[in-house]
Amino acid sequence: MTGLRAGEVATAAGVNRQTLRYYERVGLLAEPDRTLGGHRMYPAETVTVIRVIKAAQRLGFSLDEVADLLDLGGHRHGKPGLRARATAKLSEVEARIADLEVIRDTLKAAVAAGCDDLVACSRVPACPLPFAGLAEGKVADANTCC
Amino acid sequence: MTGLRAGEVATAAGVNRQTLRYYERVGLLAEPDRTLGGHRMYPAETVTVIRVIKAAQRLGFSLDEVADLLDLGGHRHGKPGLRARATAKLSEVEARIADLEVIRDTLKAAVAAGCDDLVACSRVPACPLPFAGLAEGKVADANTCC
DNA sequence: TTGCATCCGGTACCCAGGTACAGGCTTACC
DNA sequence: GGTAAGCCTGTACCTGGGTACCGGATGCAA
DSSP states (O other): OOOEHHHHHHHHSOOOOHHHHHHTTSSSSSOOEOOOSSSSEETTTHHHHHHHHHHHHHTOHHHHHHHHHHHHTTSSSSOOOHHHHHHHHHHHHHHHHHHHHHHHHHHHHHHHHHHOOHHHHSSSTTTOOOOOOOTOOOOOOOOOOO | OOOOOOHHHHHHHHHHHHHHHHHHHHHHHOOOEEEETOOOOOOHHHHHHHHHHHHHHHHOOOOOHHHHHHHHOOOOOOOOOOHHHHHHHHHHHHHHHHHHHHHHHHHHHHHHOOOOOOOOHSSHHHOSSOSSSSSTTTOOOOOOOO
Protein backbone atom coordinates (compact mmCIF):
# COMPACT_ATOMS: atom_id res chain seq x y z
CA MET A 1 0.00 0.00 0.00
CA THR A 2 2.91 2.37 -0.49
CA GLY A 3 1.20 3.99 -3.45
CA LEU A 4 2.66 5.26 -6.69
CA ARG A 5 5.19 7.97 -7.25
CA ALA A 6 4.50 10.89 -9.55
CA GLY A 7 6.56 9.51 -12.40
CA GLU A 8 4.90 6.13 -12.18
CA VAL A 9 1.44 7.63 -12.30
CA ALA A 10 2.40 9.88 -15.19
CA THR A 11 3.85 7.00 -17.19
CA ALA A 12 0.97 4.68 -16.41
CA ALA A 13 -1.60 7.27 -17.39
CA GLY A 14 0.31 8.52 -20.39
CA VAL A 15 0.64 12.14 -19.34
CA ASN A 16 3.46 14.49 -18.48
CA ARG A 17 4.52 14.59 -14.85
CA GLN A 18 3.94 18.34 -14.82
CA THR A 19 0.40 17.72 -15.90
CA LEU A 20 -0.27 15.95 -12.61
CA ARG A 21 0.73 19.07 -10.75
CA TYR A 22 -1.33 21.17 -13.10
CA TYR A 23 -4.41 19.02 -12.48
CA GLU A 24 -3.77 19.21 -8.77
CA ARG A 25 -3.47 22.98 -8.99
CA VAL A 26 -6.76 23.38 -10.82
CA GLY A 27 -8.55 21.01 -8.49
CA LEU A 28 -9.01 18.02 -10.77
CA LEU A 29 -6.85 15.79 -8.63
CA ALA A 30 -7.03 15.72 -4.85
CA GLU A 31 -3.79 16.47 -3.04
CA PRO A 32 -2.11 13.12 -2.50
CA ASP A 33 -0.39 11.95 0.65
CA ARG A 34 3.29 12.73 0.96
CA THR A 35 6.30 10.83 2.14
CA LEU A 36 8.18 12.28 5.07
CA GLY A 37 10.48 13.88 2.54
CA GLY A 38 7.60 15.57 0.76
CA HIS A 39 7.26 13.30 -2.27
CA ARG A 40 3.73 12.71 -3.51
CA MET A 41 2.39 9.18 -3.09
CA TYR A 42 -0.66 8.57 -5.21
CA PRO A 43 -3.23 5.86 -4.66
CA ALA A 44 -3.39 3.44 -7.58
CA GLU A 45 -6.83 4.80 -8.36
CA THR A 46 -5.30 8.04 -9.59
CA VAL A 47 -4.27 6.44 -12.84
CA THR A 48 -7.88 5.64 -13.50
CA VAL A 49 -8.98 9.14 -12.61
CA ILE A 50 -6.57 10.58 -15.11
CA ARG A 51 -7.75 8.20 -17.76
CA VAL A 52 -11.29 9.27 -17.04
CA ILE A 53 -10.25 12.89 -17.41
CA LYS A 54 -8.51 12.23 -20.69
CA ALA A 55 -11.44 10.23 -22.01
CA ALA A 56 -13.85 13.01 -21.18
CA GLN A 57 -11.52 15.55 -22.75
CA ARG A 58 -11.40 13.58 -25.96
CA LEU A 59 -15.15 13.84 -26.04
CA GLY A 60 -14.91 17.58 -26.04
CA PHE A 61 -15.48 18.39 -22.38
CA SER A 62 -13.41 21.17 -20.90
CA LEU A 63 -11.47 20.49 -17.74
CA ASP A 64 -14.06 22.49 -15.83
CA GLU A 65 -16.78 20.23 -17.09
CA VAL A 66 -14.71 17.19 -16.26
CA ALA A 67 -14.30 18.50 -12.73
CA ASP A 68 -18.08 18.71 -12.58
CA LEU A 69 -18.44 15.16 -13.73
CA LEU A 70 -15.91 13.93 -11.21
CA ASP A 71 -17.77 15.74 -8.47
CA LEU A 72 -20.77 13.57 -9.19
CA GLY A 73 -19.42 10.88 -6.94
CA GLY A 74 -17.58 13.06 -4.51
CA HIS A 75 -19.04 15.42 -1.96
CA ARG A 76 -22.57 15.52 -3.16
CA HIS A 77 -24.24 16.62 0.02
CA GLY A 78 -27.19 18.86 -0.59
CA LYS A 79 -26.19 19.24 -4.21
CA PRO A 80 -28.00 17.77 -7.14
CA GLY A 81 -27.47 14.02 -7.06
CA LEU A 82 -25.74 11.85 -9.56
CA ARG A 83 -28.84 11.00 -11.51
CA ALA A 84 -29.75 14.64 -12.00
CA ARG A 85 -26.24 15.64 -13.03
CA ALA A 86 -25.80 12.66 -15.26
CA THR A 87 -29.10 13.47 -16.89
CA ALA A 88 -27.99 17.05 -17.40
CA LYS A 89 -24.71 15.86 -18.92
CA LEU A 90 -26.70 13.53 -21.08
CA SER A 91 -28.60 16.35 -22.70
CA GLU A 92 -25.37 18.27 -23.15
CA VAL A 93 -23.93 15.30 -24.95
CA GLU A 94 -27.01 14.98 -27.08
CA ALA A 95 -26.81 18.64 -28.03
CA ARG A 96 -23.16 18.19 -28.93
CA ILE A 97 -24.03 15.24 -31.12
CA ALA A 98 -26.73 17.25 -32.85
CA ASP A 99 -24.24 20.06 -33.58
CA LEU A 100 -21.73 17.64 -34.97
CA GLU A 101 -24.38 16.02 -37.13
CA VAL A 102 -25.14 19.37 -38.71
CA ILE A 103 -21.46 19.83 -39.35
CA ARG A 104 -21.15 16.33 -40.74
CA ASP A 105 -24.05 16.82 -43.12
CA THR A 106 -22.63 20.11 -44.24
CA LEU A 107 -19.24 18.60 -44.93
CA LYS A 108 -20.87 15.75 -46.81
CA ALA A 109 -22.80 18.21 -48.89
CA ALA A 110 -19.66 20.16 -49.63
CA VAL A 111 -17.83 17.04 -50.72
CA ALA A 112 -20.76 15.81 -52.77
CA ALA A 113 -21.10 19.17 -54.48
CA GLY A 114 -17.45 19.11 -55.38
CA CYS A 115 -16.61 22.50 -54.01
CA ASP A 116 -13.05 23.35 -54.82
CA ASP A 117 -12.73 26.94 -53.79
CA LEU A 118 -14.23 28.22 -50.61
CA VAL A 119 -14.46 31.83 -51.58
CA ALA A 120 -15.85 31.18 -55.01
CA CYS A 121 -18.29 28.73 -53.47
CA SER A 122 -19.59 31.27 -51.06
CA ARG A 123 -20.70 33.50 -53.91
CA VAL A 124 -22.96 30.82 -55.38
CA PRO A 125 -26.40 30.81 -53.80
CA ALA A 126 -26.69 27.04 -54.11
CA CYS A 127 -23.45 26.47 -52.24
CA PRO A 128 -23.92 24.07 -49.35
CA LEU A 129 -21.37 25.74 -47.15
CA PRO A 130 -22.93 27.51 -44.23
CA PHE A 131 -21.69 31.01 -44.65
CA ALA A 132 -24.77 32.64 -43.28
CA GLY A 133 -25.46 30.86 -40.04
CA LEU A 134 -24.43 27.36 -39.14
CA ALA A 135 -25.80 27.42 -35.64
CA GLU A 136 -29.13 28.46 -37.05
CA GLY A 137 -29.55 24.88 -38.05
CA LYS A 138 -30.21 24.82 -41.75
CA VAL A 139 -28.28 22.72 -44.18
CA ALA A 140 -28.37 23.57 -47.83
CA ASP A 141 -29.06 21.07 -50.58
CA ALA A 142 -26.20 19.09 -51.95
CA ASN A 143 -26.35 20.50 -55.43
CA THR A 144 -23.31 21.21 -57.47
CA CYS A 145 -21.90 24.63 -57.06
CA CYS A 146 -18.73 26.50 -57.92
CA MET B 1 -14.85 51.39 -55.61
CA THR B 2 -13.38 53.15 -52.61
CA GLY B 3 -13.70 50.01 -50.56
CA LEU B 4 -14.72 49.48 -46.98
CA ARG B 5 -13.19 50.79 -43.82
CA ALA B 6 -12.09 48.48 -41.05
CA GLY B 7 -15.09 49.19 -38.89
CA GLU B 8 -17.48 48.60 -41.75
CA VAL B 9 -15.94 45.27 -42.59
CA ALA B 10 -15.92 44.22 -38.95
CA THR B 11 -19.55 45.12 -38.49
CA ALA B 12 -20.63 43.53 -41.74
CA ALA B 13 -18.78 40.31 -40.96
CA GLY B 14 -19.75 40.24 -37.32
CA VAL B 15 -16.27 40.26 -35.86
CA ASN B 16 -14.25 42.58 -33.69
CA ARG B 17 -12.19 45.19 -35.47
CA GLN B 18 -9.10 43.89 -33.70
CA THR B 19 -9.77 40.51 -35.16
CA LEU B 20 -9.21 41.90 -38.64
CA ARG B 21 -5.74 43.01 -37.63
CA TYR B 22 -5.16 39.68 -35.98
CA TYR B 23 -6.13 37.81 -39.12
CA GLU B 24 -3.91 40.08 -41.15
CA ARG B 25 -1.04 39.42 -38.76
CA VAL B 26 -1.36 35.67 -39.00
CA GLY B 27 -1.70 35.73 -42.76
CA LEU B 28 -5.36 34.92 -43.14
CA LEU B 29 -6.19 38.24 -44.71
CA ALA B 30 -4.05 39.89 -47.35
CA GLU B 31 -2.81 43.35 -46.50
CA PRO B 32 -5.41 45.74 -47.85
CA ASP B 33 -4.76 48.96 -49.71
CA ARG B 34 -4.42 52.07 -47.64
CA THR B 35 -5.63 55.59 -47.91
CA LEU B 36 -2.99 58.28 -48.14
CA GLY B 37 -3.35 58.70 -44.41
CA GLY B 38 -2.72 55.03 -43.78
CA HIS B 39 -6.24 53.79 -43.15
CA ARG B 40 -7.03 50.31 -44.44
CA MET B 41 -9.47 50.12 -47.33
CA TYR B 42 -10.81 46.63 -47.83
CA PRO B 43 -12.34 45.25 -51.00
CA ALA B 44 -15.96 44.23 -50.50
CA GLU B 45 -14.96 40.60 -50.93
CA THR B 46 -13.20 40.70 -47.59
CA VAL B 47 -16.49 40.39 -45.77
CA THR B 48 -17.09 37.15 -47.59
CA VAL B 49 -13.62 35.91 -46.83
CA ILE B 50 -14.15 36.49 -43.15
CA ARG B 51 -17.46 34.73 -43.24
CA VAL B 52 -15.76 31.83 -44.96
CA ILE B 53 -13.14 31.76 -42.25
CA LYS B 54 -15.76 31.75 -39.54
CA ALA B 55 -17.74 29.04 -41.30
CA ALA B 56 -14.68 26.86 -41.71
CA GLN B 57 -13.86 27.40 -38.05
CA ARG B 58 -17.31 26.21 -37.12
CA LEU B 59 -16.65 23.14 -39.24
CA GLY B 60 -13.76 22.32 -36.99
CA PHE B 61 -10.82 23.72 -38.93
CA SER B 62 -8.13 25.60 -37.05
CA LEU B 63 -7.06 28.97 -38.41
CA ASP B 64 -3.94 27.33 -39.78
CA GLU B 65 -6.03 24.86 -41.67
CA VAL B 66 -8.29 27.63 -42.88
CA ALA B 67 -5.27 29.51 -44.19
CA ASP B 68 -4.33 26.38 -46.09
CA LEU B 69 -7.82 26.04 -47.47
CA LEU B 70 -7.91 29.65 -48.60
CA ASP B 71 -4.62 29.19 -50.40
CA LEU B 72 -6.18 26.48 -52.53
CA GLY B 73 -8.21 28.84 -54.65
CA GLY B 74 -5.21 31.03 -55.28
CA HIS B 75 -2.10 29.10 -56.18
CA ARG B 76 -2.60 25.39 -55.73
CA HIS B 77 0.29 23.39 -57.03
CA GLY B 78 -0.57 19.74 -56.72
CA LYS B 79 -1.47 19.84 -53.05
CA PRO B 80 -4.43 18.06 -51.52
CA GLY B 81 -7.55 19.89 -52.59
CA LEU B 82 -10.44 21.16 -50.60
CA ARG B 83 -12.40 18.00 -51.25
CA ALA B 84 -9.66 15.80 -49.88
CA ARG B 85 -9.36 17.90 -46.78
CA ALA B 86 -13.09 18.11 -46.31
CA THR B 87 -13.26 14.35 -46.62
CA ALA B 88 -10.58 13.98 -43.97
CA LYS B 89 -12.41 16.39 -41.70
CA LEU B 90 -15.56 14.45 -42.35
CA SER B 91 -14.13 11.27 -40.93
CA GLU B 92 -12.77 13.16 -37.94
CA VAL B 93 -16.22 14.49 -37.26
CA GLU B 94 -17.78 11.09 -37.75
CA ALA B 95 -15.34 9.53 -35.30
CA ARG B 96 -16.20 12.21 -32.81
CA ILE B 97 -19.89 11.58 -33.23
CA ALA B 98 -19.33 7.87 -32.72
CA ASP B 99 -17.43 8.53 -29.51
CA LEU B 100 -20.15 10.82 -28.25
CA GLU B 101 -22.78 8.26 -29.08
CA VAL B 102 -20.86 5.79 -26.97
CA ILE B 103 -20.81 8.22 -24.10
CA ARG B 104 -24.46 9.06 -24.58
CA ASP B 105 -25.44 5.42 -24.44
CA THR B 106 -23.24 4.79 -21.45
CA LEU B 107 -24.53 7.82 -19.61
CA LYS B 108 -28.02 6.53 -20.23
CA ALA B 109 -26.93 3.18 -18.93
CA ALA B 110 -25.28 4.78 -15.93
CA VAL B 111 -28.45 6.64 -15.08
CA ALA B 112 -30.52 3.50 -15.55
CA ALA B 113 -28.10 1.44 -13.48
CA GLY B 114 -27.98 4.01 -10.73
CA CYS B 115 -24.21 4.48 -10.64
CA ASP B 116 -23.10 6.55 -7.70
CA ASP B 117 -19.44 7.25 -8.30
CA LEU B 118 -17.67 7.59 -11.61
CA VAL B 119 -14.33 6.44 -10.36
CA ALA B 120 -15.68 3.54 -8.35
CA CYS B 121 -17.70 2.63 -11.40
CA SER B 122 -14.64 2.51 -13.56
CA ARG B 123 -13.20 -0.27 -11.43
CA VAL B 124 -16.13 -2.59 -11.92
CA PRO B 125 -15.83 -4.67 -15.08
CA ALA B 126 -19.57 -4.49 -15.68
CA CYS B 127 -19.57 -0.71 -15.43
CA PRO B 128 -21.13 0.86 -18.47
CA LEU B 129 -18.75 3.78 -18.48
CA PRO B 130 -16.07 3.48 -21.16
CA PHE B 131 -12.91 4.30 -19.33
CA ALA B 132 -10.61 1.71 -20.76
CA GLY B 133 -10.67 2.33 -24.44
CA LEU B 134 -13.06 5.00 -25.42
CA ALA B 135 -11.50 5.71 -28.74
CA GLU B 136 -11.15 1.99 -29.19
CA GLY B 137 -14.84 1.83 -29.78
CA LYS B 138 -16.31 -0.79 -27.48
CA VAL B 139 -19.43 -0.27 -25.42
CA ALA B 140 -20.02 -2.21 -22.24
CA ASP B 141 -23.30 -3.79 -21.31
CA ALA B 142 -25.79 -1.71 -19.43
CA ASN B 143 -25.84 -3.88 -16.34
CA THR B 144 -26.03 -2.53 -12.85
CA CYS B 145 -22.72 -1.66 -11.37
CA CYS B 146 -21.32 0.11 -8.33
C1' DT C 1 -12.27 74.93 -40.51
C1' DT C 2 -13.82 72.83 -36.84
C1' DG C 3 -15.47 68.90 -34.36
C1' DC C 4 -16.18 64.27 -33.65
C1' DA C 5 -16.09 59.52 -35.09
C1' DT C 6 -13.03 56.45 -36.69
C1' DC C 7 -8.64 54.52 -37.42
C1' DC C 8 -3.60 53.90 -36.63
C1' DG C 9 0.42 51.10 -34.45
C1' DG C 10 2.16 49.20 -30.37
C1' DT C 11 1.80 46.80 -26.48
C1' DA C 12 -0.27 44.24 -23.10
C1' DC C 13 -3.49 41.29 -21.57
C1' DC C 14 -7.08 37.27 -21.44
C1' DC C 15 -8.36 32.14 -21.28
C1' DA C 16 -7.35 27.13 -21.67
C1' DG C 17 -4.28 23.61 -21.30
C1' DG C 18 -0.34 22.59 -20.59
C1' DT C 19 5.40 22.31 -20.76
C1' DA C 20 10.18 23.60 -19.41
C1' DC C 21 13.77 24.96 -16.56
C1' DA C 22 16.65 25.75 -12.33
C1' DG C 23 18.55 24.69 -8.05
C1' DG C 24 18.09 21.79 -4.35
C1' DC C 25 16.37 17.68 -1.61
C1' DT C 26 14.93 12.51 -1.25
C1' DT C 27 14.88 7.65 -2.29
C1' DA C 28 16.56 3.44 -3.81
C1' DC C 29 19.96 0.32 -4.69
C1' DC C 30 24.65 -1.52 -4.46
C1' DG D 1 27.50 5.43 2.72
C1' DG D 2 27.87 6.79 -1.99
C1' DT D 3 25.69 7.74 -6.19
C1' DA D 4 22.20 8.17 -9.61
C1' DA D 5 17.63 8.59 -10.56
C1' DG D 6 13.74 10.74 -9.24
C1' DC D 7 11.16 14.32 -7.00
C1' DC D 8 10.40 19.00 -4.89
C1' DT D 9 8.91 24.22 -5.48
C1' DG D 10 8.77 28.24 -8.08
C1' DT D 11 8.62 30.62 -12.02
C1' DA D 12 8.58 31.31 -16.76
C1' DC D 13 7.17 30.12 -21.08
C1' DC D 14 4.23 28.11 -25.06
C1' DT D 15 0.13 27.77 -28.58
C1' DG D 16 -4.34 29.26 -30.23
C1' DG D 17 -7.58 32.63 -30.73
C1' DG D 18 -8.51 36.58 -29.80
C1' DT D 19 -9.42 41.58 -26.77
C1' DA D 20 -8.36 45.94 -24.60
C1' DC D 21 -6.18 50.20 -24.01
C1' DC D 22 -3.21 54.04 -25.33
C1' DG D 23 -1.98 58.49 -27.42
C1' DG D 24 -1.99 60.37 -31.63
C1' DA D 25 -3.41 60.87 -36.63
C1' DT D 26 -7.15 60.86 -40.17
C1' DG D 27 -11.76 61.30 -42.63
C1' DC D 28 -15.78 63.45 -43.33
C1' DA D 29 -19.69 66.34 -42.85
C1' DA D 30 -21.57 70.73 -41.59
